[in-house]
Amino acid sequence: MDTPFTADEAAAFIGWRGFVTGPSRRVGVELEWLVEPRGDLETGWDLPNGGGVSREAGGQVEMSSAPCDDLAACIASAEADQAALEAALATRGQTVRGGGFDGSVNPVRYVDDDRYRTMERYYDRDGPWGRMVMCGTASVQVNLDAGDDDAELRRRWDLAHRLGPVLIASFANSPELDGRPSGWNSTRQALWGKLPGWGRAVSEEGDLRRDFAQWVLGSEVMCHRCDPPRPWDVPAGMTLRDWIRHGHDGRWPTRDDVEYHMSTLFPPVRPRGWLELRMIDQQHGDGWIVPAIVAATLMDDRRAAAAAYEATEALCEGRPQPPTHMWEEAARIGLADDTLHEAALACFAASAEALVRADAPQRLRSRLAEFRRRYTDLRRCPADDWLDRLRGGAPPRLEEAAPAL
Secondary structure (H helix, E strand, C coil), X not given: CCCCCCHHHHXXXXXXHHECCCCCCCEEEEEEEEEECCCCCCCCCCCCCCCXXXXXXXXXXXXXXXXXXXXXXXXXXXXXXXXXXXXXXXXXXXXXECCCECCCCCCCCCCXXXXXXXXXXXXXXXCCHHHHHHHHECEEEEEECCCCCHHHHHHHHHHHHHHHHHHHHHHCCECEECCEECCCCEHHXXXXXXXXXXXXXXXXXXXXXXXXXXXXXXXXXXXXXXXCCCCCCCCCCCEHHHHHHHCECCECCXXXXXXXXXXXXXXXXXXXXXXXXXXXXXXXXXXXXXXHHHHHHHHXXXXXXXXXXXXXXXXXXXXXXXCHHHHHHHHHCHHHCHHHHHHHHHHHHHHHHHHHHCCCCHHHHHHHHHHHHHCHHHCCCHHHHHHHHHCCCCCCCHHHHCCCC
C-alpha cells in the first residue's frame, strides 16, 4: 500500500505528473456526446483504432482516441472509432446528439456510482450548476504534448490560454436553457465558470510546476475513496493541504489519493502530463474535426503558433494571458465582439496556412475553409443556428432562468 505523502512530496509529484516535456508532437481527442434516449450505458466496446469509451454521469458517452503522431492520422482514427461507436449505440436504439449542453435546468443522473454520487453532493452545496454540468454537457477536448523543454512549455501554456476565448467564441454551440435562449452562446462555458476547481490553475509568471502544485494543494477535496459502506464525502472546505496536515477519518493521502484528487479538478487547460484543452463545446455530427484542426495546428505548427500568439495579443490587455472577463465575453457574445472576431480571423488564416505546409489532406483544408465561410467570416458560430430557431422574446439571464442560488 502507498504510504502517506508529505506536502513537499505531494508538490513534487503533482508538478511531475502535470507536465512532462520532451521532443514529441502527439495529438489526441476526447469526444463527449449527449445520447438519445438518455440512460446508463455499457462500456468496454472494441473500437477499430484503439479508442476507449466511458460514460458520464448524465448518460453522455465519451470516446477517447489513441494518441497519434500527426493531426490527419488522429482525425482519421477518431472518425473510424466514432462510426463504430454510433453503430454500437444503434443496436441499443440510441443515437449521439451534438451540442455542448442539453438545456435542462433539472438534469437526471443515470450513472449510480460512488464518484458521481459524491460529486453530486459536493456540487449541490453551491447550487444547481454542478449537476447541470455533470449530467448535461458535452465537449471536444484536444490533447497536445506539453513541449520540448520548460521554456517551450511556458509559451505553449500561455498560448493555450490565449486561444481559449477564441475557441470558445468560434465553436460555441450551447445557447439553450429550458427551450429558450440562455443569454450565452456557450451556456456550457458559463456553467463551468460557476464551479469550484474550474479556474485557471497557474499564475501567469513563475514556475509552472510549482504554481500548479500549490493550486492543487489549495483546492478543495471533492471525495476520498474508501471501502463500503463508508461514505466518500469529506468536510466542506477541506483542501488537499488540510488533508495532508491533519488527516481525515483516520487516513492521510497517498500518491493514489493525490492523483485521484487531480482527476476531480477541471481547469480549462488541464495538465495531465500533456495539455488537455477543455473549453470547446461539442459540435454536430463530425463537426469536432474543425476545432481539432484549429487547436492542434495553432499549437503545434511553429509559424502558426507565432501568428496566433500575435493575433491574441489584443485579448490579453498587456498580460501573458487573457483576463477572466474575456473568457466570459467569448462565452456570452462570441464573435460579435470586435477584438475576438479579429483574433479568430487571424487564427483561422494561420491554421489554413499550417495545413498547406503540412500537406494535409484536401478534405481537412476544405472543412476548415467551409466552416470559416459559414461562421467565422460572418461573426457567427454554431450557436447562432440554434438561436435562429429559438428567438422569440428577450433571452433570460442564466441566473434568472435557473433555480435561485
